[in-house]
Amino acid sequence: MRVKCPYCGDRDVHEFVYRGDAAPVRPAADAGEAAFADYVYLRDNPAGPIAEHWYHAQGCRNWLVVERDTRSHAIAAVRLAREAAR
Amino acid sequence: MRYSIFSLARQALSGHRGWRPAWRDAAPRDAYDVVIVGGGGHGLATAHYLARNHGITNVAVIEKGWIGGGNAGRNTTIIRSNYGLPGNIPFYEWSMKLWEGLEQDLNYNAMVSQRGVLNLYHSDAQRDAYVRRGNAMRLHGVDAELLDREGVRRIAPFLNFDNARFPIQGGLLQPRGGTARHDAVVWGYARAASARGVDIVQNAEVTGFLRGPGGRIAGVETSRGTIRANKVAVAVAGNSSRVAAMAGFRLPIESHVLQAFVSEALKPLIPGVITFGAGHFYVSQSDKGGLVFGGDIDGYNSYAQRGNLPVVEDVCEGGMAIMPMIGRARLLRSWGGIMDMSMDGSPIIDHAPVPGLYLNAGWCYGGFKATPASGWCFAHLIARDEPHPVATDFRLDRFAAGRMVDEKGQGAQPNLH
Numbered sequence A: 001m002r003v004k005c006p007y008c009g010d011r012d013v014h015e016f017v018y019r020g021d022a023a024p025v026r027p028a029a030d031a032g033e034a035a036f037a038d039y040v041y042l043r044d045n046p047a048g049p050i051a052e053h054w055y056h057a058q059g060c061r062n063w064l065v066v067e068r069d070t071r072s073h074a075i076a077a078v079r080l081a082r083e084a085a086r
Numbered sequence B: 001m002r003y004s005i006f007s008l009a010r011q012a013l014s015g016h017r018g019w020r021p022a023w024r025d026a027a028p029r030d031a032y033d034v035v036i037v038g039g040g041g042h043g044l045a046t047a048h049y050l051a052r053n054h055g056i057t058n059v060a061v062i063e064k065g066w067i068g069g070g071n072a073g074r075n076t077t078i079i080r081s082n083y084g085l086p087g088n089i090p091f092y093e094w095s096m097k098l099w100e101g102l103e104q105d106l107n108y109n110a111m112v113s114q115r116g117v118l119n120l121y122h123s124d125a126q127r128d129a130y131v132r133r134g135n136a137m138r139l140h141g142v143d144a145e146l147l148d149r150e151g152v153r154r155i156a157p158f159l160n161f162d163n164a165r166f167p168i169q170g171g172l173l174q175p176r177g178g179t180a181r182h183d184a185v186v187w188g189y190a191r192a193a194s195a196r197g198v199d200i201v202q203n204a205e206v207t208g209f210l211r212g213p214g215g216r217i218a219g220v221e222t223s224r225g226t227i228r229a230n231k232v233a234v235a236v237a238g239n240s241s242r243v244a245a246m247a248g249f250r251l252p253i254e255s256h257v258l259q260a261f262v263s264e265a266l267k268p269l270i271p272g273v274i275t276f277g278a279g280h281f282y283v284s285q286s287d288k289g290g291l292v293f294g295g296d297i298d299g300y301n302s303y304a305q306r307g308n309l310p311v312v313e314d315v316c317e318g319g320m321a322i323m324p325m326i327g328r329a330r331l332l333r334s335w336g337g338i339m340d341m342s343m344d345g346s347p348i349i350d351h352a353p354v355p356g357l358y359l360n361a362g363w364c365y366g367g368f369k370a371t372p373a374s375g376w377c378f379a380h381l382i383a384r385d386e387p388h389p390v391a392t393d394f395r396l397d398r399f400a401a402g403r404m405v406d407e408k409g410q411g412a413q414p415n416l417h
């Protein structure tokens, strides 16, 4: 598997650290325990397309949002996380 | 047919023409008391113990492919009960005790071999952690022995004791640990369950759930038709989130791929199971002679049943670090399996948050050793609607309640467990 870092280009997956599903969003501080338990522990864990956070630790050290299919590992798109967040 | 030395002799005299299939490949009926989704080790063990311990035999095991085609047939066959946490030790030790009597119970040779599991330590801090774990085991009546360098050398003289970065200082040995033949475990449970009347239905994928009054689960939709059931029990290791989604809930689980490797057959070389403590590498030798080894999971969500090369490299580097002679062996095969990695690295045996549905999930990379106790405890839960005493900590609500069973102390990051 190779990840095409927007900054560094096509790089071996070895250089990246995986964080996981990019979908969960930290709830507001007063959102309550159930919302936090959901955020910390529950995942969709789809078989198919997923957007996830990868960190280019041995490269430019950017956080990335990678769109990948968990059934084939095929990567459809990679964006810088700070751009995805906008 | 009961297997024995006499049945073998009789068959030998008649040219082995009288052997019958070990279990019935059943067509699904319309309704059962209990439908078990997933024909891996856990699903089949559950069926066996439902029949054997609770007299519930109107049961079907529904498998989307062939039985044992999932992780049950892909794992590296290590069995052990060398855990450190109070929620884990009694459960895994119960499993070990069941392994010790399994072949008599099933009348099937599962090739259970208690050849010992040795965890190497490479630093003072790691020794202290192993001492603590060993003491916790012994307090629960589990066997554990701390070996110094010479003790390890007596068992495995071929190890690289003076690796410049990770010299071997000693090891924690569980003599009763070892290996079992994974396929035989599947077939043995299938045969025993089938003999008691359980239907084993293959090539039937569960695609949805039937709902009764109040939203209660009333059966399953499958690729071989609708099957009604009073209770539905899910044991689909690696696919738990997908099946849960069909019932409308999410789990504290990510699916990850773990790879394993086997070398060409060699003469007897590795006495038991040996694990490298400074990287992640473990190895044993099958009775056929192949070195069976593995290491870390790949570390990203996957349903692909195959991994990537960086882990192959990492595993081989770990192997070269502790036993450089492994570099001379040729690799025969490598493969991957998809496992449920849970948020605390421990399993779930509990009611699902939907009435009528029971959940057995989250086994991570260590569920083979758990197969007997998992089936035993899951059957208990299904039959009696209460958790078995050795599985009370494996509740689904432990995450929200903050009662994690986090053996590694890694927190809610599945790929680190």
Ligand SMILES: Cc1cc2nc3c(=O)[nH]c(=O)nc-3n(C[C@H](O)[C@H](O)[C@H](O)COP(=O)(O)OP(=O)(O)OC[C@H]3O[C@@H](n4cnc5c(N)ncnc54)[C@H](O)[C@@H]3O)c2cc1C
Pocket: B037, B038, B039, B040, B041, B042, B043, B062, B063, B064, B065, B066, B067, B068, B069, B070, B071, B072, B073, B074, B075, B076, B077, B078, B079, B204, B205, B206, B207, B235, B236, B237, B238, B239, B243, B258, B259, B260, B294, B335, B336, B337, B338, B339, B363, B364, B365, B366, B367, B368, B369, B370
């Ligand atoms: C490479 C590797 C090495 C491992 N090594 C070890 C080890 O040394 N020791 C150890 O203790 N554990 C080990 N494990 C973990 C162990 O294999 C698993 O935890 C355990 O096998 C899971 O339980 P199971 O046998 O029931 O799973 P499986 O055999 O995977 O059974 C689940 C079944 O459910 C079926 N299924 C899924 N979805 C559906 C559906 N919708 N409808 C119908 N059926 C469905 C699947 O086809 C599958 O057959 C390893 C795992 C891997 C991948």
Ligand SMILES: [Zn+2]
Pocket: A005, A006, A007, A008, A009, A056, A059, A060, A061, A062
């Ligand atoms: Zn980069």
